[in-house]
Amino acid sequence: MKKLTIFTIASVVFAISVSISCKQGDINPAIEVQVPPYFPPMVYDLQKNPVTQAGFELGKALFYEGQLSRDGMVSCGFCHQQSAGFTHHGHDLSHGVDDRLGKRNALPIQNMAFLSDFMWDGGIHDLDLQPLAPIENPVEMDESLPNVLEKLRRNPKYPPMFQRAFGTPEITGERLLKALSQFMVVMISANSRYDKYLRGQIQLTSDELRGLQLFKEKGCDKCHAGALFTDQSYRNNGLSLEFNQDLGRYEITLNEQDKYKFRVPSLRNVEVTRPYMHDGRFRNLEMVLDHYSEGMADIPTLDSIFRRPDGKRGIPMTAEEKRLIIAFLKTLTDEEFLTDKRFSEEH
Ligand code: HEC
Ligand code: HEC
Structure with missing residues (x-):
């Protein structure tokens, strides 16, 4: 606070x-x-x-x-x-x-x-x-x-x-x-509701505030960071290669370590920019959150944030936590x- x-x-x-x-x-x-x-x-x-x-x-x-x-x-x-x-x-x-x-x-x-x-x-x-x-x-x-x-x-x-x-x-x-x-x-x-909240002009609902807190607790803000909701780094977030084999950042650097990495996208206005990811594979935010909790493929360049000590991948989230994070993401919509x-x- x-x-x-x-x-x-x-x-x-x-x-x-x-x-x-x-x-x-x-x-x-x-x-x-x-x-x-x-x-x-x-x-x-x-x-x-x-x-x-x-x-x-x-x-x-x-x-x-x-x-x-x-x-x-x-x-x-x-x-x-x-x-x-x-x-x-x-x-x-x-x-x-x-x-x-x-x-x-x-x-x-x-x-x-x-x-x-x-x-x-x-x-x-x-x-x-x-x-x-x-x-x-x-x-x-x-x-x-x-x-x-x-x-x-x-x-x-x-x-x-x-x-x-x-x-x-x-x-x-x-x-x-x-x-x-x-x-x-x-x-x-x-001028999203989130901005107005930051400026003390409005209050967010309790669901939205819990979503914001979870967004941080779950580490989303390690990459979707700061006021732009991106740290502008290149990361792999475990999208399966079956759908698409775009090499991403590697095409620019020709560095093996950059294979299948993409620039972290801003989440501002994310409610209206569907479909999601570099290839638009997810139709809605629910599918995105399901991907983060249980859909991650084992890509060699997968970001270490997503590798868990028990050998599993992704960020564990309950259905309720996903719902709250999505409620928060919608506060980033800037109608103006x-x-x-x-x-x-x-x-
Ligand atoms: C390790 C960095 C990292 C973390 C942590 C992370 N993301 Fe992402 N996120 C990315 C990258 C990279 C992409 C784009 C991947 C691609 O298209 O290949 C992305 C894409 C997205 C998208 C799609 C945006 C669009 O315009 O297509 C959403 C929504 C999203 N992330 C939400 C979240 C949420 C919610 C969390 C926490 C549960 C989270 N992210 C955690 C790196 C991260
Ligand atoms: C046929 C559809 C299409 C047209 C026409 C188009 N764009 Fe794009 N634009 C895209 C796509 C797809 C990307 C992402 C491309 C990529 O990452 O390889 C993009 C990316 C961009 C970006 C980069 C945004 C960022 O976050 O890095 C800018 C800026 C942009 N376009 C501006 C323009 C301008 C200005 C024009 C007209 C001269 C234009 N675009 C025409 C589809 C289009």
Whole structure:
């Protein structure tokens, strides 16, 4: 409880929600990205790419622009849907142009400014470079950056938007990527009921509080740690290889020790990001908790946390304990973020 008190006091001093402050009379006002005091330091360097109103709006238009894909149909927002925490609702594996199947479950886009590496395997280190992966991936957008830029130059909507954001109408790859980052950097989810509880604005129910306590007692927070609910490490949590043989982190490092390890995902908005795990194998949170208690396969790189002295694997939990942990996980749902019009596609 001590820690929580500190959060509460700190939050009185700092403004909490992301606020877009506009200086009157400015043609392209700056957007101030405000971070809750209990968040880790921001990794993204805002000095290199200051967020402005026009840059944010351009980034949002590009995020929902089908022309970024070969067939004109698949935008970033196609696979990253707001109501599903910017994941691909109902799809275990993402699918892109011509309905081609990808090999992984789409990750949520939220709090991106605080991550040092991106993707399930951490293969990308700079948010500004991340969009090149889906644009050029044959099973996602299957397009080339030069082609995308040509299409945007021919579209009367874009040169004026680039002009407003960057001072001249020139459409370059760097500008496109910077605008997308400006949009994504502002997408901070920090208004869940759990956040409001940390800030002393609401009380959680007794079930939710017991769930939070169990989340810690059972050691979930050793990996799903801190305000982001991830320590950003790569771990194996015992998913059986029968379903899927994705090598994960090994594909980046080629280190045997990294086989079948994946970046610990954030649990913010986890209630709406189903299905779960890198391959979307579990349809609901009950299945996830059953996996942690009795479903773990004996993978050589299985995290030592899950190996018990009696030779069994996993975290023992009763049905009631699972129910309470799930009740707590649902407090991480941020309705304001999931319905925030600033991030919604305009029709
Ligand atoms: C066809 C579906 C699809 C499309 C289109 C798509 N994504 Fe993704 N996105 C994914 C999947 C799947 C992952 C996880 C990939 C992996 O880990 O290998 C991902 C991961 C990401 C991540 C990393 C998140 C994290 O936590 O590391 C970001 C950021 C992102 N996408 C942004 C974008 C942007 C911007 C666009 C448009 C230029 C886009 N995506 C288009 C499916 C898609
Ligand atoms: C040793 C680190 C570790 C511990 C401890 C741990 N997890 Fe995980 N968790 C992971 C990793 C890694 C993944 C992703 C695995 C994958 O997809 O291959 C994950 C995935 C999840 C997911 C799916 C999220 C998504 O978006 O797909 C949930 C939910 C989850 N864990 C909840 C829990 C709960 C509840 C506990 C405690 C009972 C727990 N975890 C303990 C590392 C851990």
